[in-house]
Every structure is written in structure tokens, then in C-alpha cells.
Amino acid sequence: MELRLNDKFGVEPTLGNLVWDWQETLAQHSDPGFAEKGQLTVTYLTEAHRAAAKQIAADMRECGFDSVEIDAVGNVVGRLDPAPPPSGGGLGWGRYLLTGSHYDTVRNGGKYDGRLGIFTPMACVRELARSGRRLPFGIEVVAFSEEEGQRYKATFLGSGALIGHFNPAWLDQKDAEGVTMREAMRNAGLPATIEAISALKRDPARYLGFVEVHIEQGPVLNELDIPLGIVTSINGGVRYQCEVNGMASHAGTTPMDRRRDAAVAVAELALYVEQRAARDGDSVGTIGMLQVPGGSINVVPGRCLFSLDLRAPRDPQRDALVADVLAKLAEICERRGLRHGVEETMRAAAAPSAPPWQQRWEQAVESLGVPLYRMPSGAGHDAMKLHEVMPQAMLFVRGQNSGISHNPLESTTSDDIQLAVLAFQHLLEQLAKEIR
Numbered sequence: 001m002e003l004r005l006n007d008k009f010g011v012e013p014t015l016g017n018l019v020w021d022w023q024e025t026l027a028q029h030s031d032p033g034f035a036e037k038g039q040l041t042v043t044y045l046t047e048a049h050r051a052a053a054k055q056i057a058a059d060m061r062e063c064g065f066d067s068v069e070i071d072a073v074g075n076v077v078g079r080l081d082p083a084p085p086p087s088g089g090g091l092g093w094g095r096y097l098l099t100g101s102h103y104d105t106v107r108n109g110g111k112y113d114g115r116l117g118i119f120t121p122m123a124c125v126r127e128l129a130r131s132g133r134r135l136p137f138g139i140e141v142v143a144f145s146e147e148e149g150q151r152y153k154a155t156f157l158g159s160g161a162l163i164g165h166f167n168p169a170w171l172d173q174k175d176a177e178g179v180t181m182r183e184a185m186r187n188a189g190l191p192a193t194i195e196a197i198s199a200l201k202r203d204p205a206r207y208l209g210f211v212e213v214h215i216e217q218g219p220v221l222n223e224l225d226i227p228l229g230i231v232t233s234i235n236g237g238v239r240y241q242c243e244v245n246g247m248a249s250h251a252g253t254t255p256m257d258r259r260r261d262a263a264v265a266v267a268e269l270a271l272y273v274e275q276r277a278a279r280d281g282d283s284v285g286t287i288g289m290l291q292v293p294g295g296s297i298n299v300v301p302g303r304c305l306f307s308l309d310l311r312a313p314r315d316p317q318r319d320a321l322v323a324d325v326l327a328k329l330a331e332i333c334e335r336r337g338l339r340h341g342v343e344e345t346m347r348a349a350a351a352p353s354a355p356p357w358q359q360r361w362e363q364a365v366e367s368l369g370v371p372l373y374r375m376p377s378g379a380g381h382d383a384m385k386l387h388e389v390m391p392q393a394m395l396f397v398r399g400q401n402s403g404i405s406h407n408p409l410e411s412t413t414s415d416d417i418q419l420a421v422l423a424f425q426h427l428l429e430q431l432a433k434e435i436r
Helices: 005-009 014-026 047-063 116-131 157-162 168-172 181-187 194-198 220-224 262-280 315-336 355-367 414-435
Strands: 067-070 076-080 096-102 138-144 207-215 228-234 236-245 284-286 303-312 339-348 374-377 392-397
Touching: 014 047, 014 116, 014 414, 047 067, 047 076, 047 116, 047 138, 076 116, 096 116, 116 138, 116 207, 116 414, 138 157, 168 181, 207 355, 207 414, 220 228, 228 355, 228 414, 236 262, 236 315, 262 284, 262 303, 262 315, 303 315, 315 339, 355 392, 355 414, 374 392, 392 414
Parallel strands: 096 138, 096 207, 207 392, 228 374
Antiparallel strands: 067 076, 076 138, 228 392, 236 303, 236 339, 284 303
16 A cells, blocks of 8 residues: 555645655764765764754754753653643643653664654644644654664663663763763753652653554564554563683694584584474574684684574564573573573563553554554564553554565655544544534
């Protein structure tokens, strides 16, 4: 259903073009070493990250938000206040709808992951402000500063801070250059204190819920030729940083049956992860980072560092996968005479969409004449964190190039973005009617 609004209906996707332009402008900011190659990489509190935050804040002010700030963890927060309550105003009057997504990226990533969920509601706020309208509820758009966990082992830092989930030990973590998070925060002009970060915690009673728009990051909508998808649930996931230690020795003189090869042990585990996850049908497991520190072509690897990312639609299913994989790691190392260590760096529960909010997205999509398609999310999102304290639901937007994501080929169209903005506007209007 490749809706070309201008070609088929004589409608220019004005708001889709606006969001497209905002994203193109934001993509000009990229970390050193990547910017020179034309690659997009924005990791937590780098110079490019701080420039991106300032750009988003400027765009928010131009849209007409009542207040815009960069908070103690680098989130950019814009608020459009609600209309004054009338006598006998309905339930929910004066509370806020929370929405947004993240603006950090993976290394050499795409322009739409996260950022589409910032700019889509911004376009809606812009239209409300231009018409001088206020709704019975406020709109709080948050551009979360960190979701990807690329610079520090602190995934969902931005959204986690809003629900009081910030580990004080993170401040002493060091990046690859030896810079602690505390130093990075101070360099960015942030207070870098637990007191300031703890003050970001939101009171769920002040919010109606959380909604997030996101590019699909997969091929399903593209293959079905459907522009929008309704998310039913977000997979639960666990991440680990792991280490296997054996004995480095000469590659030419160490017999095969005498080796304590750390890398081969991890290779064996990788094959098991693939087989074990496939057994469930809808579980996934990935060793995305694998390193032999100080490795040499003629040395049996004595040490291997690697990551583990394990996900499933239901927490018990995920936990069974985790238990089997960690048990297999222990068994492999014992059999091969190796030592191993495992550090959990992220754990997120599966997040089913709140039925009333999922239904609002469904009504919005149906109002556009778009086929209704429900689907789970295999990727993690900031909505997973907000899910812990308030109802949430997500809307997916079709990706181009077979839906590829975390890749420079990640893309969508102004027409599909236009539909996402219109769906968001419909959700706002429907919510306003319910409250009145």
C-alpha cells in the first residue's frame, strides 16, 4: 500500500516533509572519526550529542512549546501546557501525555531510529501552537539522551532517569578513552550529581500515559506494503558483557588437545545461542561484540571478551533462554579448562501495550483508511522503561530498503511520516474528546 499522497490524492505531505527536514538537519551532527566518512554516530554527551540536543531544543522553541529545557542527564524536554480547566472538567484534565524517543545512535547508524518519535509529536505541537489551540491535557515531548548503550554500559539511561532508575555506579564508569560518565556530564555542563538526577523522577499520577512512534526496524511492514503498524508488545531482553580466560600459547607448538583457547569456546557458545533461540521460534540471541585483546595471528587466544543479547516476547521464555545459555557457557568452560565471568548490563521486562492505548492507535490508523496490522516489537524501546510506571503503546512506521535499521540505509518516506503525524493528531483529538 505505497500511499503517494501527492500523486494519488493531490495532497502534499507538508508535515511529513517538515519532519523529514528536521531529521536531515539533525543528522549533520556526528562524532569525530565518523563525520569525516559521512557516517552518523552520536554517542552519549559527545560534542555531536550536545550539538544535537541544542538543535532539538531550538526546533522545539520554534514549534511553540511553552517550556524547553535540557535536563540533568541530557534529555531535551518540551512541554505544551493544557488549557485552563473549566468548571467540572472531565477526568484527566490538566494531566500530561508523555511521548518521545531517543536521539543518540549506534555507530554508523540510521537517521530515523528514535528520532522519528521525537519529531512526529513535535509537528503536532507546532500545528496546535500555530492555531492557538490547547487541549484538556498537556503534551510533554522528551528527546531521550541515551538508549543505545554505546559509550557506557547504561542502556535506557534517558528514559530510566524519568522513572528513578539511575544506578549511581554508572557515574564512575569509563568509556573507551578512560573518561568517566561523571566527567562527561561535567564537560557537558550538567551537574553530575545523584541529587540532580534523582529529581528528574516523574510522578505517574500527573500523566495519562506514554506513546511512542518509531520506525519499524524490520522488514514486515515493507513486505506487506502497509505504512503503519500497531505494536502489541515489546520483547523482554537481557544483555551481558562476558569474558572467557584460558592460556595464550604458541600457535605452532601447542598441540590441539592441549590448548585452552578462549575464542574457540566463545565460537562454540555462539553456535549454541543460534540453535537454542531458534528452538523457541520467536526468541533471538546475538553475540554482537567479540574481541581477542592483544590477539596475534600466531598465538592461541588466551582471553576473549564478548557481549550477549537475549530476547523473547514473554519474560518466562526469555529467562529460560538465559538460563540455558549461561549454563552452556559454564559447561563449555569447565570442559575446556577455562574460566569465565558474566556481568549483566541491562534487563528489561516484556512490555505489552496497554489495551486502551493500543485501541486509540488502532482507531487513529483506521481513520486514515490504512489497513490495520498488529505486530510485536523485537527491538527494545524507551517505552519499555515507561511501561514500568504508566500505560504505554507504540506505533510503527514502515521502513524502506527492506526495513533495515542500525544501518546508513535506514529510511522511510515523507508520505509515511505524514500518515504517522496524522495518526498522532487523531490520537490527540480522540483523547481530548474522552476527557471533555
